[in-house]
Amino acid sequence: MSKTFxxxxxxxxxxxxxxxxxxxxxxxxxxxxxxxxxxDLPVSFxxxxxxxxxxxxxxxxxxxxxxxxxxxxxxxxxxxxxxRKEVIPExxxxxxxxxxxxxxxxxxxxxxxxxxxxxxxxNILPLLGWATRHFGMSVYLVGSNYIWGWETxxxxxxxxxxxxxxxxxxxYLPLGDTSVESLIEDIEKSxxxxxxxxxxxxxxxxxxxxxxxxxxxxxxxxxxxxxxxxCNLTEAELPVLGNAAEGLIxxxxxFRKNPTSNGEGSSLERTAFQSVxxxxxxxxxxxxxxxxxxxxxxxxxxxxxxxxxHKSLDVHIAQVRNSAFKILHSWSDIAPDPYxxxxxxxxxxxxxxxxxxxx
Amino acid sequence: xxxxxxxxxLEGARAIVLHPAHDRLxxxxxxxxxxxxxxxxAWPKLPASAITADFILYDTDAGxxxxxxxxSGQSPMPMIALxxxxxxxRIEWASKTGADALLVKPLAASGVFASLLMARQSFxxxxxxxxxxxxxxxxxxxxxxxxxxxSLLAKKTGSEETAYDDLRQLAMAWKMTMEDAAVQIVxxxxxxxxxxxxx
Numbered sequence: 178m179s180k181t182f183x184x185x186x187x188x189x190x191x192x193x194x195x196x197x198x199x200x201x202x203x204x205x206x207x208x209x210x211x212x213x214x215x216x217d218l219p220v221s222f223x224x225x226x227x228x229x230x231x232x233x234x235x236x237x238x239x240x241x242x243x244x245x246x247x248x249x250x251x252x253x254x255x256x257x258x259x260x261r262k263e264v265i266p267e268x269x270x271x272x273x274x275x276x277x278x279x280x281x282x283x284x285x286x287x288x289x290x291x292x293x294x295x296x297x298x299x300n301i302l303p304l305l306g307w308a309t310r311h312f313g314m315s316v317y318l319v320g321s322n323y324i325w326g327w328e329t330x331x332x333x334x335x336x337x338x339x340x341x342x343x344x345x346x347x348x349y350l351p352l353g354d355t356s357v358e359s360l361i362e363d364i365e366k367s368x369x370x371x372x373x374x375x376x377x378x379x380x381x382x383x384x385x386x387x388x389x390x391x392x393x394x395x396x397x398x399x400x401x402x403x404x405x406x407x408c409n410l411t412e413a414e415l416p417v418l419g420n421a422a423e424g425l426i427x428x429x430x431x432f433r434k435n436p437t438s439n440g441e442g443s444s445l446e447r448t449a450f451q452s453v454x455x456x457x458x459x460x461x462x463x464x465x466x467x468x469x470x471x472x473x474x475x476x477x478x479x480x481x482x483x484x485x486x487h488k489s490l491d492v493h494i495a496q497v498r499n500s501a502f503k504i505l506h507s508w509s510d511i512a513p514d515p516y517x518x519x520x521x522x523x524x525x526x527x528x529x530x531x532x533x534x535x536x
Numbered sequence: 537x538x539x540x541x542x543x544x545x546l547e548g549a550r551a552i553v554l555h556p557a558h559d560r561l562x563x564x565x566x567x568x569x570x571x572x573x574x575x576x577x578a579w580p581k582l583p584a585s586a587i588t589a590d591f592i593l594y595d596t597d598a599g600x601x602x603x604x605x606x607x608s609g610q611s612p613m614p615m616i617a618l619x620x621x622x623x624x625x626r627i628e629w630a631s632k633t634g635a636d637a638l639l640v641k642p643l644a645a646s647g648v649f650a651s652l653l654m655a656r657q658s659f660x661x662x663x664x665x666x667x668x669x670x671x672x673x674x675x676x677x678x679x680x681x682x683x684x685x686x687s688l689l690a691k692k693t694g695s696e697e698t699a700y701d702d703l704r705q706l707a708m709a710w711k712m713t714m715e716d717a718a719v720q721i722v723x724x725x726x727x728x729x730x731x732x733x734x735x
Contacts (some may be wrong), residue, residue, distance in 0.1 A: 286570035485570045
């Protein structure tokens with residue numbers, strides 16, 4: 178006999194990071210469908226959907242509403258770190274769990290969150306290590322003006338400077354801001370070896386397009402010489418970028434071999450899908466009571482590190498070539514280290530970093 | 537000392553939480569372990585092995601001096617106060633025991649990572665300052681010894697002017713620093729009332 182569980186779904190279906198949330202929403206909803214269609218599983222889900230529409234202040238009340246108006250003890254949702262931090266107090270009050278399916282900057286291990294996508298040592302660190310070996314030791318940092326942008330850039334800065342590299346510039350744009358001209362001018366002047374793009378949504382698309390134009394004007398900024406790197410670019414955003422996406426480099430737990438024209442199958446979609454399946458398995462296995470206590474005991478069977486509630490993941494560096502991500506370097510089964518305190522869990526490189534040769 | 541906060545090195549670091557049994561202790565222990573530390577609790581006595589722990593987190597509500605095997609403020613590792621009551625007397629005690637950072641109760645996950653980094657940073661700074669003060673004290677006291685030795689030598693040879701030079705010659709002959717030579721001369725004069733066979 179199948180037992181039905183309410184399941185909160187809290188993704189913004191509009192707003193500046195809509196493409197990301199749409200992929201996550203699709204993944205979560207199709208997993209719910211697939212669980213409900215699977216009669217071998219003694220579990221089915223009743224989705225309780227709320228749409229914060231990209232407004233930070235909507236997240237906490239909507240999360241609270243899901244938890245008070247239904248029997249939901251689990252919510253799949255949130256894209257930005259700010260929104261995740263908004264809902265944690267609500268989850269605490271209701272002893273509920275958020276399945277967070279987006280790469281993020283680490284330095285958090287809430288007992289109320291399962292962090293299913295990549296954290297610090299699974300995105301920023303390997304990307305930096307790889308880029309310094311292929312392009313050099315000077316970077317320009319660009320990010321959206323909130324935690325994700327600040328922290329990814331900070332980790333890059335401190336790691337690079339500790340290795341005698343240099344940061345030639347660091348600029349932040351408000352979420353949704355698309356005026357990138359002065360930023361492009363500054364990059365043109367500073368001529369870094371590569372650029373970290375931690376912009377999100379519309380700002381990112383405007384910047385990527387303007388940078389592609391710069392690359393056509395000045396071959397120094399062509400993607401084979403001075404590429405744009407991102408820790409959060411997936412297939413979901415390729416359609417909106419068109420040709421400007423060529424040469425972009427990203428890091429993620431999975432990339433699709435054959436992309437579709439509507440950006441399906443990104444790691445965001447797959448992660449949201451997998452999270453719902455994992456939850457279904459855990460509930461079928463009899464998980465009840467505080468979910469963090471269940472994970473402390475059984476997390477490992479789902480690839481979830483009981484101490485941090487983060488997942489062990491494959492890490493791939495990939496570049497957009499002919500409208501598809503081509504994988505350039507891979508590590509498998511990298512255990513999470515959200516606080517960067519466990520160097521043994523950091524992806525290893527066999528070759529040393531390139532050193533700056535002073536003329 | 538490096539000004540950048542160093543995160544590495546917390547992995548496997550040993551933390552002892554000196555706190556009476558409490559429901560919320562588990563939240564603190566979970567967070568310490570999530571960050572990568574090995575965490576254990578103790579109350580009311582610290583185990584002997586506490587002397588080699590990397591961090592001590594201690595309750596300031598029920599804590600008292602006799603719990604620590606070192607002099608107040610002389611802990612050999614960073615100390616984090618777990619503060620419940622904000623009565624001035626308790627804060628004063630937290631400060632006197634040498635708290636390098638503090639976490640305000642109720643015990644929670646938030647703030648633990650920040651307080652570990654702050655505590656270690658401020659402990660290292662305190663240690664570096666104490667070492668520097670110690671070295672400066674030694675140098676000041678060595679200077680006094682040199683003055684004493686020079687005046688002893690001056691008495692012997694009758695010349696203030698050459699006494700300092702004499703001390704330098706002696707130090708060279710004895711193959712030691714001038715400070716050490718001065719100590720020898722002062723010691724010798726204290727025990728025998730005479731200079732060490734120089735004349």
